[in-house]
Amino acid sequence: MSSSGVSARLLPGGPVAERVFAEVAEDVAALRAVGVTPALATVLVGDDDASAGYIRIKQRQAAELGFVSPHVHLPASASQVDLHAVLEDFNADKGVHGVLVQYPIPGRLDYDRALAVLDPDKDVDGMHPVNMGRLALGLPGPLPCTPAGIEALLAFHGVPVAGREVVILGRGATLGRPLAMLLAQKRSTANAAVTVVHTGVADWPRYTRRAEILVAAAGVPGIVRPEHVRPGAVVVGGGVRYEGRRLLPDVDESCAEVAGAITPRVGGVGPTTVAMLFRNAVRAAWRASGLG
Numbered sequence: 001m002s003s004s005g006v007s008a009r010l011l012p013g014g015p016v017a018e019r020v021f022a023e024v025a026e027d028v029a030a031l032r033a034v035g036v037t038p039a040l041a042t043v044l045v046g047d048d049d050a051s052a053g054y055i056r057i058k059q060r061q062a063a064e065l066g067f068v069s070p071h072v073h074l075p076a077s078a079s080q081v082d083l084h085a086v087l088e089d090f091n092a093d094k095g096v097h098g099v100l101v102q103y104p105i106p107g108r109l110d111y112d113r114a115l116a117v118l119d120p121d122k123d124v125d126g127m128h129p130v131n132m133g134r135l136a137l138g139l140p141g142p143l144p145c146t147p148a149g150i151e152a153l154l155a156f157h158g159v160p161v162a163g164r165e166v167v168i169l170g171r172g173a174t175l176g177r178p179l180a181m182l183l184a185q186k187r188s189t190a191n192a193a194v195t196v197v198h199t200g201v202a203d204w205p206r207y208t209r210r211a212e213i214l215v216a217a218a219g220v221p222g223i224v225r226p227e228h229v230r231p232g233a234v235v236v237g238g239g240v241r242y243e244g245r246r247l248l249p250d251v252d253e254s255c256a257e258v259a260g261a262i263t264p265r266v267g268g269v270g271p272t273t274v275a276m277l278f279r280n281a282v283r284a285a286w287r288a289s290g291l292g
Contacts, residue, residue: 020275098281147179149272170217216250
């Protein structure tokens with residue numbers, strides 16, 4: 001154990017993302033070689049600085065990978081009809097293969113209604129109801145980005161998942177529930193015994209303390225502490241909240257003194273989530289081209 005008391009092996013997401021981006025770039029080059037230019041469209045509603053920053057990051061990454069990235073910025077005063085019209089235009093545009101609506105959108109608008117308008121095959125977040133249904137049935141389709149990124153992160157770092165007990169703290173639609181379905185599927189990087197528990201269960205630590213792999217997905221800063229972790233377990237911090245630009249993770253950093261392996265506070269699941277978005281986008285381009 002180091003002088004800081006930290007003993008856990010770190011599981012950074014950056015190297016995972018770099019490998020995925022390299023694969024995506026190869027796919028983009030192959031598509032361009034046959035006359036297909038992958039296009040990832042982005043939609044921003046309102047003037048939130050953080051959201052605008054995230055769009056710029058994704059557009060820059062798209063350019064580096066060889067995508068074109070058409071963008072629509074709607075004012076904060078835009079109506080639900082205005083947002084739906086933009087999505088319907090992108091649905092009809094055969095040159096656009098993937099569409100990202102930056103979340104959150106202004107509170108008076110309904111994100112779920114807008115998502116339902118989007119062509120599910122162009123849903124790079126993998127959150128359309130059709131795609132969630134495909135996941136539940138084990139059918140091909142875009143996967144939710146954060147769950148897919150967690151599976152890729154564990155595989156990259158050589159963490160065995162098959163046959164092990166995975167406990168997910170959190171049941172949200174973007175992470176906890178889809179991750180449970182993903183890691184229970186029969187696949188070498190999954191095939192786990194998965195338990196989903198949540199803060200509505202008074203004795204939730206009873207479950208997390210038995211986990212060989214614990215995924216925090218509650219969105220409650222610092223909820224997972226060392227006494228909630230089985231010694232030597234793998235701990236993945238998936239849930240976060242933000243105060244301004246300050247990231248507040250679910251997993252207290254002191255858990256590294258108990259865990260066998262753990263994602264870092266910054267640079268863990270985040271980079272893999274973005275990488276999975278671009279993997280979904282390039283796969284959408286292959287499908288649309290009739291070549292993949």
